[in-house]
Structure formats: C-alpha cells, structure tokens
Amino acid sequence: MLILVLLMLINKSTLHVELLHQRLKNMTEQHKTVLEKTVSMDRDTEQLLQRLKNVTEQHKTVLEKTISMDREMQQLLQRQKNVTERRDSLLCKQDCAGGWYKFGCKCYSFTAWSGSWNKSREFCVVHGADLVVVDSKEEMDYINRWLGGHIWLGATDEASEGMWRWVDGTVLSAASPSWSGGKPDGGKDKNCLKSVWERPNIEWTDESCEDNRYGICEYNLMK
Ligand SMILES: [Ca+2]
Numbered sequence: 001m002l003i004l005v006l007l008m009l010i011n012k013s014t015l016h017v018e019l020l021h022q023r024l025k026n027m028t029e030q031h032k033t034v035l036e037k038t039v040s041m042d043r044d045t046e047q048l049l050q051r052l053k054n055v056t057e058q059h060k061t062v063l064e065k066t067i068s069m070d071r072e073m074q075q076l077l078q079r080q081k082n083v084t085e086r087r088d089s090l091l092c093k094q095d096c097a098g099g100w101y102k103f104g105c106k107c108y109s110f111t112a113w114s115g116s117w118n119k120s121r122e123f124c125v126v127h128g129a130d131l132v133v134v135d136s137k138e139e140m141d142y143i144n145r146w147l148g149g150h151i152w153l154g155a156t157d158e159a160s161e162g163m164w165r166w167v168d169g170t171v172l173s174a175a176s177p178s179w180s181g182g183k184p185d186g187g188k189d190k191n192c193l194k195s196v197w198e199r200p201n202i203e204w205t206d207e208s209c210e211d212n213r214y215g216i217c218e219y220n221l222m223k
C-alpha cells in the first residue's frame with residue numbers, strides 16, 4: 001500500500017515537473033518573441049530618426065536657398081529702381097518741342113487757335129499732349145504767370161453732371177478753393193473748365209464746352 005502511494009506521489013511530481021517544464025518553455029518562447037519585436041522596433045526608430053534628420057537637413061538647405069534668392073531679388077529690385085531713376089532723370093533733362101515751355105519735367109503750350117473745349121483737346125492730343133491737368137500748387141502758380149483769363153483747362157463734368165474729372169481721370173473737387181466764388185453753377189449747360197482772371201488771381205469757372213477759347217496743353221517728358 002505504501003509503495004502504491006509512493007508511486008502515485010512520484011507520478012504526480014513527474015507530471016508537475018513536466019507542466020513546469022512546458023510553462024518554462026512557453027515563457028522562453030514569449031520572451032524570445034518580445035525580444036525580437038523590441039529589436040525590430042529599435043531598427044524602425046533608428047530609420048525614422050535618420051529620415052527625420054534627412055528631412056531637417058533638406059529643410060535647412062531650402063531655407064538657405066530661399067534667403068539667398070530673397071537677397072538677390074532685393075538687389076535686382078534696387079538695381080531696377082536705380083535704372084528707372086536714371087532713365088527718368090535723363091528723360092527729364094530733354095528739351096521741350098519747339099514753341100513749348102518747360103516746367104519741371106513737363107512741357108506746356110497754348111493751342112494754336114481758339115476752339116471748343118473738345119477741339120482744343122484734339123489739338124493737344126495731336127501734339128502728343130493733353131489739356132493741362134493742374135495737379136500741384138507749383139504748377140498752378142507757374143501757368144497762372146502767363147495765363148490770361150478765359151483759357152480751357154483739362155477738366156469736365158460732361159460724362160456725369162457735377163462729377164468733375166481731369167482728363168487723366170482724377171477727380172476735381174467742386175469744393176476746390178481754385179473755383180471762382182459760387183462756381184461751378186452752370187448745371188448741364190456748362191461742363192468744361194476755364195480759367196478766369198478775377199483780379200488779382202486766376203480762378204476757375206465752368207463754361208459751355210462749345211465756346212471758342214484757347215486752351216493750354218501739357219505733356220510729360222518722362223512718358
Ligand atoms: Ca499737370
């Protein structure tokens with residue numbers, strides 16, 4: 001009986017040992033698998049780090065090129081500005097056409113005959129000019145020195161009553177202090193700008209465009 005019990009105990013121990021052995025084997029395999037995965041992840045991480053390094057270097061190179069191109073662009077723009085200024089300066093030094101008077105970089109002349117505002121403008125345009133656009137106080141003072149009264153200037157409200165525009169498209173305010181007192185007041189019958197001599201000043205008034213007057217033309221030497 002004792003032997004039988006001993007045999008049973010030995011048998012049970014053997015089974016237990018086998019079970020332990022199997023568990024150890026499983027754990028070893030699991031450990032091996034985890035180790036392999038860790039090695040693989042390490043490799044991936046290294047590759048990713050290398051790629052990140054490459055991308056960072058590429059980015060740095062592109063950034064340096066962009067900065068260099070910006071600098072070149074600034075130099076080119078500055079050179080272009082210098083060339084334009086030199087060209088304008090040379091153009092401005094030219095003489096005006098015969099019979100035209102020079103002020104700054106502009107040339108001025110009266111029309112050769114008196115005519116309607118449109119006929120006067122045509123004369124100016126045929127000579128490469130247009131009716132004068134008075135766009136600074138200096139210019140106004142200059143032309144006033146040799147303007148008599150009743151001369152066509154380059155502004156009209158023909159296109160839209162009350163909306164005065166110079167021939168270059170810029171707006172002439174009806175509130176400009178150059179208008180003679182109470183002008184413009186001619187409504188749709190008077191759509192063209194004329195100088196009048198309101199002693200001691202030259203002032204502006206609206207006039208019928210069909211009146212026959214001399215006009216004053218202007219052209220820019222720099223265009
Ligand atoms: Ca002008």
Ligand SMILES: [Ca+2]
Binds near residue numbers: 161162186188189192
């Ligand atoms: Ca008018």
